[in-house]
Amino acid sequence: MSAGTYTPNPGAAPVGRMIKAQTALETRMLLRNGEQLLLTVIIPALLLVLFSAVDIIDTGKGKSVDFLTPGILALAVMSTAFTGQAIATGFERRYGVLKRLGASPLPRWALMTAKTLSVLVTEVLQIILLTVIAFALGWSPHGNPFAVLLLMVLGTAAFSGLGLLMAGTLKAEATLAGANLVFLLLLVGGGVIVPMDKFPGGVQDALGLLPISALSDGLRDVLQHGAAMPWGDLGILAVWTVLGLGAAAKFFRWE
Numbered sequence: 001m002s003a004g005t006y007t008p009n010p011g012a013a014p015v016g017r018m019i020k021a022q023t024a025l026e027t028r029m030l031l032r033n034g035e036q037l038l039l040t041v042i043i044p045a046l047l048l049v050l051f052s053a054v055d056i057i058d059t060g061k062g063k064s065v066d067f068l069t070p071g072i073l074a075l076a077v078m079s080t081a082f083t084g085q086a087i088a089t090g091f092e093r094r095y096g097v098l099k100r101l102g103a104s105p106l107p108r109w110a111l112m113t114a115k116t117l118s119v120l121v122t123e124v125l126q127i128i129l130l131t132v133i134a135f136a137l138g139w140s141p142h143g144n145p146f147a148v149l150l151l152m153v154l155g156t157a158a159f160s161g162l163g164l165l166m167a168g169t170l171k172a173e174a175t176l177a178g179a180n181l182v183f184l185l186l187l188v189g190g191g192v193i194v195p196m197d198k199f200p201g202g203v204q205d206a207l208g209l210l211p212i213s214a215l216s217d218g219l220r221d222v223l224q225h226g227a228a229m230p231w232g233d234l235g236i237l238a239v240w241t242v243l244g245l246g247a248a249a250k251f252f253r254w255e
Contacts, residue, residue, distance in 0.1 A: 012105035013105070015107065015110055018105065018106050018110060019106075019110050019113055019114050019117070022106060022110070022111060022114035023114040023118050023121070025114075026114055026115055026117075026118035027118045027121050027122060029088075030080075030084065030118060030122055031122070033088070035087075036084045036087070036088065039079050039083055039084055039183070040076065040079045040080045040083075040084050040122060040126060041076075041125075041126060041129065043079070044072050044075050044076045044079065044130060045129060045130060045133055047068075047072060047075070047193060048065075048068055048069065048072045048130060048133055048134060048137070049133065049137070051064060051068050051193055052064050052065040052068055052134075052137045053137070057193060057194060057195075058195075059195060062224070063138060063139075063140070065134055065137045065138055065139045066139060066140060066141075066223075066224050067195070067220065067224060068193060069130070069134040069139050069141070069223065070216060070219035070220040070222075070223045070224060071190075071191060071192035071193055071216040071219070071220065072130055072134075072192065072193075073127060073130060073152075073219055074155065074190075074192060074212055074215040074216035074219055075187060075190075075192045075212070075216075076126040076127065076130060077123060077152060077155045077156055077159060077215060078155075078159050078183070078186065078190075078211075078212050078215075079183065080119050080122050080126065081119050081123070081155070081156045081158075081159035081160045081163060082159035082160070082162055082163040082179065082182070082183075083163070083179045083180065083182070083183045084119075084122075084163075085115065085119055085159075085160060085163040085164065085167070086162075086163035086164070086166045086167045086175050086178075086179040087167075087175060087176050087179050087180075088167075089115070089163070089164060089167035089168070090166070090167040090170065090171075090172040090175035090176065090179075091172045091175075091176075093167060093168065093172065093253070093254065093255070094171070094172035096255075098111075098254050098255075099254055099255050102254055108254070112164075116156075116160060119156060119160060120156065123152070123156065127152075141224075142222070142223060142224065142225070142226035143221075143223050143225075143226045143227060143228075144227075144228055144229065147218075147222045147227070147228065147229045147230065148219060148222055148223065150229075150234065151215060151218045151219055151222070151230070151233065151234065151237065152215075154215075154234060154237035154238060154241055155211065155214075155215040155237055157237075157241040157244075157245065158211045158215075158237050158240035158241040159211060159244075160244070160245070161240075161241060161244025161245035161246070161247070161248045162211070162240070162244040162248075163179070164244075164245075164248040164252060165247045165248040165251065165252065166178060166179060167252075168248060168251060168252030168253050168254075169251050169252070169253065186210065186212040189207050189210075190207065190210055190212030190213050190216060191207070191208075191212070191213045191216045191217055191220075192212065192216050196208065196213065196217065208236075209236060211236065211237055211240040214232075214233040214234075214236035214237050214240075215233070215237060217230070217233055218233030218234065218237070221233070
């Protein structure tokens with residue numbers, strides 16, 4: 001007896017198509033979430049405009065926007081890859097979304113890939129918006145675009161690993177509180193809007209090892225001072241990437 005013919009043919013779609021569809025879904029969900037949109041887009045844009053237009057903090061020689069823009073770009077990466085992703089993934093885990101997706105034809109590694117791609121798509125939109133605002137405020141960037149790209153990619157990987165680690169090990173409410181607290185603390189102490197030389201020497205050395213400090217300082221060295229390749233900051237981000245993604249892979253709980 002010959003096998004029947006079914007239209008459409010039942011079965012899972014190719015993995016590439018599933019990742020593409022999941023990435024589009026994750027991106028739409030992220031952009032439709034009012035709280036995350038405030039965190040990832042509106043707050044960085046408002047901080048850039050406010051601190052560039054009003055002389056609140058002494059940023060040293062030159063225009064304030066030249067100092068602030070690299071830090072705000074670093075903040076945008078952190079808000080999306082770490083804070084937003086940690087909160088969203090934490091509540092998806094609590095409500096059983098990850099468990100159900102894990103039982104679907106979409107492989108778990110493909111789900112993580114889709115989440116990462118969604119973060120990158122959102123970051124591109126953030127960077128375009130912030131760049132337009134910065135140019136309108138008189139920003140004059142310098143340096144190597146490849147170094148900027150490398151810093152952004154490593155920063156995204158480092159913060160994604162830390163965000164997934166938090167979301168996969170803590171309760172959703174603890175993740176919500178912890179991610180927002182970390183965001184606020186690193187906004188002040190990560191070299192984003194307050195120059196690192198404003199802190200005491202020992203504190204400054206410790207803060208310089210944080211991923212947000214490495215990302216903001218690296219972007220500032222390139223975009224403001226025209227450095228070719230900030231190897232020290234790249235090294236710090238690479239270490240955080242390995243530690244964060246490695247710990248997330250080992251300790252992440254899907255349920």
